[in-house]
Each structure stands twice: as structure tokens, then as C-alpha cells.
Amino acid sequence: MVHIPMPGPQGRADLHNHTTASDGTNPPAAQVRWAREQGLAAVAITDHDTIAGWDEALEAGRELGIEIVPGCELSTEVGKTEVHLLAYYFDRTEPEMAALLKRMRGGRRARAAEAVEKLHKLGHTQVSLERVLEIGGESVGRPHLAQVLVECGICRAKDDAFDRFLSIGKPAYVPRPKLTPEEAIEAVRRAGGVPVIAHPGLIRDDKWVRHFIEAGVMGIEAYHTDHSDNQRQFYARWGLDAGLVVTGGTDSHGPRGMRTVVPGSVNVAMDVVAQLKQASTFWQRTQA
Numbered sequence: 387m388v389h390i391p392m393p394g395p396q397g398r399a400d401l402h403n404h405t406t407a408s409d410g411t412n413p414p415a416a417q418v419r420w421a422r423e424q425g426l427a428a429v430a431i432t433d434h435d436t437i438a439g440w441d442e443a444l445e446a447g448r449e450l451g452i453e454i455v456p457g458c459e460l461s462t463e464v465g466k467t468e469v470h471l472l473a474y475y476f477d478r479t480e481p482e483m484a485a486l487l488k489r490m491r492g493g494r495r496a497r498a499a500e501a502v503e504k505l506h507k508l509g510h511t512q513v514s515l516e517r518v519l520e521i522g523g524e525s526v527g528r529p530h531l532a533q534v535l536v537e538c539g540i541c542r543a544k545d546d547a548f549d550r551f552l553s554i555g556k557p558a559y560v561p562r563p564k565l566t567p568e569e570a571i572e573a574v575r576r577a578g579g580v581p582v583i584a585h586p587g588l589i590r591d592d593k594w595v596r597h598f599i600e601a602g603v604m605g606i607e608a609y610h611t612d613h614s615d616n617q618r619q620f621y622a623r624w625g626l627d628a629g630l631v632v633t634g635g636t637d638s639h640g641p642r643g644m645r646t647v648v649p650g651s652v653n654v655a656m657d658v659v660a661q662l663k664q665a666s667t668f669w670q671r672t673q674a
């Protein structure tokens with residue numbers, strides 16, 4: 387009998403990673419090195435609403451001999467649900483895509499400033515916007531506000547900061563700039579990129595997955611750290627039936643975060659990277 391081993395990360399790709407360009411704990415080069423150490427052939431850098439990590443990652447990739455898949459993760463809103471959209475191989479200089487990223491990123495800063503103002507009005511004047519922006523960088527968000535609330539001794543832990551101040555309906559919550567799935571998908575496609583619905587199993591309502599497919603998403607992230615085996619099979623089958631690229635990744639946020647997910651612990655064959663390139667009109671155009 388022929389024994390077919392479970393594929394290890396060799397010759398494999400992890401298509402979902404965060405760095406300090408957004409809410410990850412590893413700078414881009416360190417995350418790339420960590421991925422290389424796992425034996426991965428390719429790693430995608432997919433920070434929230436930003437491409438600020440690309441250049442450092444690409445340089446590290448060249449040095450270490452690991453292919454970098456350039457991407458980002460956009461937060462869209464549909465109904466009262468937040469749905470994440472991964473975008474790969476798009477033209478970052480395409481004006482509307484660049485404007486969209488700028489708007490989402492700028493929105494993050496304004497949102498952090500407003501949250502700090504609310505905390506000051508609540509009497510927590512020791513919370514410094516400067517400190518929040520210092521640790522949050524380009525993609526500042528609620529985890530950074532939570533960290534500062536812990537640093538100031540106002541909250542015991544980040545969870546506590548969310549429960550008391552930062553979650554929806556809590557006194558320092560500020561709604562994010564709205565981005566609809568249609569808007570996001572259209573912008574990514576217009577920039578020649580490949581929009582992929584992220585971790586569909588975490589949305590908890592498949593009607594939104596259908597909605598994204600109808601809106602023109604080109605891939606589905608069936609393999610994800612937080613998906614059960616059943617969910618992986620279910621979304622992979624759905625993706626194949628719908629003619630989508632079936633992708634996967636860890637969603638690693640680096641070490642020392644809320645939890646440590648090692649890059650490559652969820653991975654896909656390099657063939658998937660080839661399919662993404664095939665689907666990207668920008669990639670096709672620039673390789674010709």
C-alpha cells in the first residue's frame with residue numbers, strides 16, 4: 387500500500403500573514419524569515435488596509451529565497467456583519483485602489499483619535515494618542531488602544547479593555563469607515579488584483595458568502611487556522627463548484643500576540659499561487 391504523507395510546508399504557501407504594518411507583532415522581514423524557517427516556498431503579506439509591509443517583505447524574500455505574495459486584507463461591512471476580503475497581486479499605483487487604501491488607513495487614525503478623546507472625557511486622560519499611534523503605526527486599531535489601556539493600568543488585560551470600552555456599544559467605540567463588499571471587490575478587480583473572501587467560516591452566515599460570490603469575488607479562503615476540518619472541506623468544495631481559487635493561510639499575527647500561530651501550520655500547494663497569478667490581470671500584464 388502506498389502511504390501518502392500529509393503535506394508539510396515544503397513547496398507550500400501560507401497566503402495570510404500580518405506584520406507590524408498592521409496588528410502583527412513581527413516586522414515584515416522577521417515574519418518572512420519565520421515563514422522561511424518553516425520551509426515554506428511562499429508567504430503572503432496581507433496586512434489590514436495597508437501595503438506598507440510589502441517593500442521590506444519583498445527585500446527579505448529575495449535575500450532569504452522565499453517568494454512573497456503581495457496582498458492586503460480589507461474590512462468590509464454588509465448588514466451588521468463585518469466581512470474580510472483578501473486582495474492579491476493588485477496594482478498598488480492604480481489611483482482608485484490607492485485612494486481606497488488611503489481612505490481606510492486615514493480612517494483608522496481619525497478613529498483612534500476619536501476613541502482617545504472619548505476616553506479623556508471619561509476621565510482617563512493618561513491615555514496618550516501619541517503612544518497609541520506609536521505602537522499602532524499605519525494601521526492603528528483597537529488592539530493598540532487596548533494595549534495602552536493596559537499599559538496605563540486602567541484595564542487588567544486587552545480583553546478587559548474591549549469589554550469595558552472598545553467593543554460595539556461600549557463608551558469608547560467609534561464606528562469604522564464603511565466599505566461595502568461591492569466597492570472593495572470592484573476596486574481590487576479594477577486594479578488587476580484577485581479578491582478572495584477571507585475565513586468564510588468565521589462569518590457564521592453563509593448568505594454573506596453567497597453575496598460575495600455574486601458580487602464577483604474570485605477566490606475563497608477555505609483553509610484557515612480557525613476553520614474546522616468540516617468547514618475546510620465544505621468551503622473548498624463550494625469554491626471548486628463556483629469556479630473560485632481555493633486558498634488558505636494561517637492568519638498568523640506573529641509571536642507574542644494574543645496567541646502565537648506559526649506560519650505554514652495551515653498551507654496550500656504552490657499551484658494555488660500560480661492560480662492567483664493566472665487570475666491577476668495586473669500580474670499577467672507586468673510579466674508579459
Ligand SMILES: [Zn+2]
Pocket residue numbers: 459470584585
Ligand atoms: Zn480577517
Ligand SMILES: [Zn+2]
Pocket residue numbers: 402404459637
Ligand atoms: Zn487576517
